[in-house]
Amino acid sequence: MSPLLSPESPELDDAHLALLAHYAKHLGRAPKAIRFAPHSGERRSRQKGHGMEMLELRAYQASDDLRHIDWRVTARTGQTHTRLYAQENDHQRLLLLDLSSSAYFGTRHTFISTRFIQLAGIIAWRSKQQGDTLSYRVTYGNQEHASNKSANLSALLSQLKDASQIAHRASASNTSIWSNSLLTNKAHNKDVIILTDKQNWSDSEESALIRLAQHNSVHWIQIIDSNLFNLPAGQYQIVDSQIVDSQMTNNQGVKSVSISKNSMQQAKLDFFAENSRMKEKLASFGIRHQIFDITEAPEKIARYLLSQGALH
Known part of the structure; x- marks a missing residue:
């Protein structure tokens, strides 16, 4: 036991x-699992890059890191897309x-x-x-x-x-x-x-x-x-x-x-x-x-x- x-x-x-x-x-x-996504439309993936976990794929914004542009999706859609990452152990x-x-x-x-x-x-x-x-x-x-x-x-x-x-x-x-x-x-x-x-x-x-x-x-x-x-x-x-009484009797x-x-x-x-x-x-x-x-x-x-x- x-x-x-x-x-x-x-x-x-x-x-x-x-x-x-x-x-x-x-x-x-x-077990490996898709992590929780708090907002509708946001998706998370097991795909990894730069020692990190991908959180979201979305349209490119001016503040995004150019290294994270997904060129394959960009070519397919005709619109620049970027990947957002988070630390895997976070x-x-x-x-x-x-x-x-x-x-x-x-x-x-x-x-x-x-x-x-x-x-x-x-x-x-x-x-x-x-x-x-x-x-x-x-x-x-x-x-x-x-x-x-x-x-x-x-x-x-x-x-x-x-x-x-x-x-x-x-x-x-x-x-x-x-x-x-x-x-x-x-x-x-x-x-x-x-x-x-x-x-x-x-x-x-x-x-x-x-x-x-x-x-x-x-x-x-x-x-x-x-x-x-x-x-x-x-x-x-x-x-x-x-009832709390340490002297409880009978x-x-x-x-x-x-x-x-x-x-x-x-x-x-x-x-x-x-x-x-x-x-x-x-x-x-x-x-x-x-x-x-x-x-x-x-x-x-x-x-x-x-x-x-x-x-x-």
């Missing part, structure tokens, strides 16, 4: 976060991690929050190893951290370590991870990876999400614990995440929840119906959504992102 699948504790330490570097390095190679990535209080829960292996944090760590290490530019915004509990400095890996890992602390489930973040932020408002031509267990957003958040998807390639990763819907009927004692901060077979089945139907609506809405925005179970290892999820071109 992968040591990442069932960590000793859902609260991750420095050694575990350092171990993620090994898994990031051995994800494999990303991969811009934006990581958005948003954990609700409900994410600090799991019936098998670890917490949903822990799996998200492991995945975020692999993304961070992979970006560093590939020389990609990584900006990020992380929200959990009452904490929010953001940076557009790609060299700030140690700070991000420290924040991920803090995010894994169970105490954060007592505070629900009301921050919208993709709106009201300079990082997202100014994001253009980036691979944006959204990691969150949330399924709802406001109208203003939706408008911001649509704008983000118009100018970037957005990948939405959701992790669930499907075993939650298979719990046997009965009474369960659950710690109330709204029944303080604990509530009893009754679960029947019918109520569990209805909860499952409601969840997946809402999830299906969310998936359809995200697809209409041009956002790729993928759902994974907590039983799936973080390196497997990272390989999916690699196959989609979100990682390199």
Whole structure:
């Protein structure tokens, strides 16, 4: 079994976060793919020249480099055309991690929050190893951290370590991870990876999400614990995440929840119906959504992102 699948504790330490570097390095190679084009009519190609990647072929403009004139197309069309290039290794990535209080829960292996944090760590290490530019915004509990400095890996890992602390489930973040932020408002031509267990957003958040998807390639990763819907009927004692008291004794901060077979089945139907609506809405925005179970290892999820071109 992968040591990442069932960590000793859902609260991750420095050694575990350092171990993620090994898994990031051995994800494999990303497939060659046509990169994202933010504007209609713009096309990108795998054709290379001058150690660069061709972004666009268009009519010549006075400011264009004469060395990049495409003489073959010019001769065929009778109009001078030039090629625009970008550095092949100039991969811009934006990581958005948003954990609700409900994410600090799991019936098998670890917490949903822990799996998200492991995945975020692999993304961070992979970006560093590939020389990609990584900006990020992380929200959990009452904490929010953001940076557009790609060299700030140690700070991000420290924040991920803090995010894994169970105490954060007592505070629900009301921050919208993709709106009201300079990082997202100014994001253009980036691979944006959204990691969150949330399924709802406001109208203003939706408008911001649509704008983000118009100018970037957005990948939405959701992790669930499907075993939650298979719990046997009965009474369960659950710690109330709204009560924080390190001196809790007896029944303080604990509530009893009754679960029947019918109520569990209805909860499952409601969840997946809402999830299906969310998936359809995200697809209409041009956002790729993928759902994974907590039983799936973080390196497997990272390989999916690699196959989609979100990682390199």
